[in-house]
Amino acid sequence: MKKHLALIALSFGLILSACGDGRNTAEEKVGTEQAPEVKTKLDLGMVHENLAFKSDPSTSYAIYLPVGMRSKEKYPVLYCIDPHGQGKLPLYMYRELADSFNIILVGCNTSKNGMSFNESERGLNQLIKEVQNLYPVHSAVRLLGFSGGAKVALEYANKHPEVRQVLYAGGVSQFTRQNNVSLLGFAGIRDMNYADVVGFEVSLGNAPFQHQLIEWSGAHEFPNAETMKDGFYFIQNDSVMNYQQKKPKTSQENIMREQLLKRKFFQSFGTKDLTWWENEIAALHDFAKNDVMYERVLGFIGLGCYSLTSNAINAGDIDKAEYALEIYLAATPDNEDAKKFAEQVAQMKQQIK
Numbered sequence: 001m002k003k004h005l006a007l008i009a010l011s012f013g014l015i016l017s018a019c020g021d022g023r024n025t026a027e028e029k030v031g032t033e034q035a036p037e038v039k040t041k042l043d044l045g046m047v048h049e050n051l052a053f054k055s056d057p058s059t060s061y062a063i064y065l066p067v068g069m070r071s072k073e074k075y076p077v078l079y080c081i082d083p084h085g086q087g088k089l090p091l092y093m094y095r096e097l098a099d100s101f102n103i104i105l106v107g108c109n110t111s112k113n114g115m116s117f118n119e120s121e122r123g124l125n126q127l128i129k130e131v132q133n134l135y136p137v138h139s140a141v142r143l144l145g146f147s148g149g150a151k152v153a154l155e156y157a158n159k160h161p162e163v164r165q166v167l168y169a170g171g172v173s174q175f176t177r178q179n180n181v182s183l184l185g186f187a188g189i190r191d192m193n194y195a196d197v198v199g200f201e202v203s204l205g206n207a208p209f210q211h212q213l214i215e216w217s218g219a220h221e222f223p224n225a226e227t228m229k230d231g232f233y234f235i236q237n238d239s240v241m242n243y244q245q246k247k248p249k250t251s252q253e254n255i256m257r258e259q260l261l262k263r264k265f266f267q268s269f270g271t272k273d274l275t276w277w278e279n280e281i282a283a284l285h286d287f288a289k290n291d292v293m294y295e296r297v298l299g300f301i302g303l304g305c306y307s308l309t310s311n312a313i314n315a316g317d318i319d320k321a322e323y324a325l326e327i328y329l330a331a332t333p334d335n336e337d338a339k340k341f342a343e344q345v346a347q348m349k350q351q352i353k
Contacts, residue, residue: 044069047095049088050109053130061127062087062107065135066099076235077104077137078167079127081120081149082222085112090144090222094232097225101232106131113148120152121159140164142235146222147171147193157181165238167231170220172200182210184234186227187248188218189292192299195258198248202255212240215248220299258293262300269304274326281330302332309341313348321345 042048045067050060069075078098080090087107091098098105110123131137142165145153150168157163158177169186170193183204187197201213212234216227223231230240240246268276281298288294305328312321325345328338 045095045099047088047091049107053126054134055126055130059123059126060109061130062091062109063131063135064091064095064098064105064107066102066104068099068102069104069136071136074136074138075102075104076140076142077106077131077135078142078144078235079106079108079124079131081108081111081124081143081145081152083113083146083148083171085109090146093222093225094228097229097232101236103232103235104131104135104137108149111149111152117152117155121156124152124156143167144231145169145171147220154183165235167228167234168197169223170197172196175200175204178208180209182234182238183212184231184240185211185213186223186231187213187215188220188223189215190217190219190295190299192220192296192303194296195255195262198250198255199259201248202252210238212243213248214240214243214246254293258296261297265297265301266304269308269324269327274323277327278330281327284331298331302328302335302338305331306337309338313341313344316348318345318348318352321348 042051042063042065044065047062047064049062051063053059053061066075080087080094082089085108087109089107091105091107094105097103106127108123108127110127111120128141132139139162141160141163143153143157143163144167145151146168147170150171151173153166153168154173154175157166158173158175161177161180164181166181166183167186168183170188170191172185172193175183185197185201187194187201191197198213201211204211214223214227214230216223218224218227222228230246234240265280268280272280281301284294284298284301288298305324308324309321309328312318312324321341322345325338325341328335329342332338
């Protein structure tokens, strides 16, 4: 059952978007390493949103240096990967945590949804090299990724043994590495990828490294600062305080039921008419009043429609765009992307009159 559940979870995650224990070594603790001379001077306690790379001034990154930094110490650094290349966003969200835990935050502006992994990998390689050359940071790499950024973080950790910890939310990818790494996931109960994230944790099973998963109240988004406090604690301690109270309580049977329901709708794109979709979505909205699982399924349908509508518009196929858009607006009527697509389709139709 566990293996089957994991395969289903990973399939949806991939479609839409020596046995060390991974513990931090003593020499990596804050304040125990002698730092080299810092080669750049930036204000502490401020998000620097777009710093040009020394190696390539046409690209940039974001950074936050905690207010308590001292020049003769090295600090852990958390590289944050936003799916839209907005590296500053998690830095603004977590800057107070960075101050409390004395952790440097770096935002990646180069990795974005739609890129190949090789492109994202090159951007991360450039970013990590730049930061390690310019700032007093530990050599161990720690990554935080959300949605498509979470997939990139996990894939990057698979290939790069210098990655010691990965925090991920709203997305997963296959993970085969078996040593000197630890993972902490965040599963929002209103996130359409909740079942994928929970299934991924199940798939890790008795893997010979530390892995934990926290359930929180959010949707498809970076966890809020209160929730992410556990992530910063994890960076320092490789564990979550009071973990049994925070891990998901849902059963494997419920996760399987949700994944099979998502599969049903995924296979119905392009094969069922709009009347069928209208009836099915109306029932989902009704069920969602009492069970958040159906809200997640509606979000999953919306996510699929985003891709279908975008591809149809880019191909100039108005019929397919209208089909996907009608389902999109029925499933997620307040979705701003769907409304923008509706405007684009209306303009396309006007142009051919």
